[in-house]
Amino acid sequence: PAMRLDVVSIFPDYLAPLELSLIGKAREDGLLDVRVHDLRDFTHDRHRTVDDTPYGGGAGMVMKPQPWSEALDHVLALDNPSGARPHLVVPGPGGQPFTQALARQLALEPWLAFACGRYEGIDERVYDHAREDLGLEVSVVSLGDYVLNGGEVAVLAMVEAIGRLVPGVIGNAESLVEESHEDGLLEYPIYTKPSSWNGREVPPVLLSGNHGAIAAWRHEQRLARTAARRPDLLHASHAGPHGDLEIS
Ligand SMILES: Nc1cc(-c2ccc3ccn(Cc4ccccn4)c3c2)[nH]n1
Numbered sequence: 001p002a003m004r005l006d007v008v009s010i011f012p013d014y015l016a017p018l019e020l021s022l023i024g025k026a027r028e029d030g031l032l033d034v035r036v037h038d039l040r041d042f043t044h045d046r047h048r049t050v051d052d053t054p055y056g057g058g059a060g061m062v063m064k065p066q067p068w069s070e071a072l073d074h075v076l077a078l079d080n081p082s083g084a085r086p087h088l089v090v091p092g093p094g095g096q097p098f099t100q101a102l103a104r105q106l107a108l109e110p111w112l113a114f115a116c117g118r119y120e121g122i123d124e125r126v127y128d129h130a131r132e133d134l135g136l137e138v139s140v141v142s143l144g145d146y147v148l149n150g151g152e153v154a155v156l157a158m159v160e161a162i163g164r165l166v167p168g169v170i171g172n173a174e175s176l177v178e179e180s181h182e183d184g185l186l187e188y189p190i191y192t193k194p195s196s197w198n199g200r201e202v203p204p205v206l207l208s209g210n211h212g213a214i215a216a217w218r219h220e221q222r223l224a225r226t227a228a229r230r231p232d233l234l235h236a237s238h239a240g241p242h243g244d245l246e247i248s
Pocket of ligand 1 (some may be wrong): 091092093094116117118119120121141142143144145146147148149150151152154
């Protein structure tokens with residue numbers, strides 16, 4: 001059965017890239033069932049109002065609870081005779097970090113719903129309503145420690161990271177093995193033809209056919225790169241036999 005992904009946003013066109021290439025093909029192949037909903041379809045006033053001023057004062061606007069409540073009801077009712085429940089994922093700057101490990105966990109779920117906030121975010125009672133009245137698991141997730149204007153960009157990234165882990169979405173060609181961040185080390189340098197380009201040569205070991213030496217060189221490169229760019233990712237399990245982090 002296809003993994004179902006619902007996205008609610010005031011900018012549904014922002015999610016159009018999900019119809020392209022990889023994710024688009026997975027949709028055609030029936031592996032992913034992606035539905036995008038316009039939050040404004042769940043307003044009833046002439047101006048299709050989705051936001052209002054914050055109680056307690058402060059800058060910016062807050063997303064009103066009622067449209068979100070009706071949008072979630074619509075998502076839960078749509079093509080869902082069994083009354084199944086999606087895991088509601090809400091991007092937010094204050095959320096738990098979105099990591100490859102979280103992507104793997106989410107890729108195992110049959111149904112994810114994404115709420116894309118805008119303005120300063122969504123009225124807190126929507127989260128409480130979703131958990132307590134709709135019985136949904138709700139996760140607030142952050143892409144990183146920087147502030148975006150809304151959740152759409154985050155959802156595009158998460159859907160790509162999660163979707164590519166769904167069996168069949170990625171052909172064997174783009175192998176999922178040796179993915180950086182899978183075992184905590186960054187990826188090694190990669191090369192293709194020609195072997196000599198602009199007076200620059202491909203490291204000879206890669207042309208040697210000595211697969212043991214190639215694997216050793218690649219591991220060494222991953223350690224060195226990780227030490228240089230992401231020392232925070234290095235830990236004891238990457239130490240060599242001498243207990244040191246073998247970095248030339
Ligand atoms: N990793 C992330 C995620 C986000 C994010 C996600 C959703 C929304 C909805 C509104 N904003 C703007 C905003 C600005 C200031 C404080 C709160 N929110 C969002 C930002 N920023 N960075």
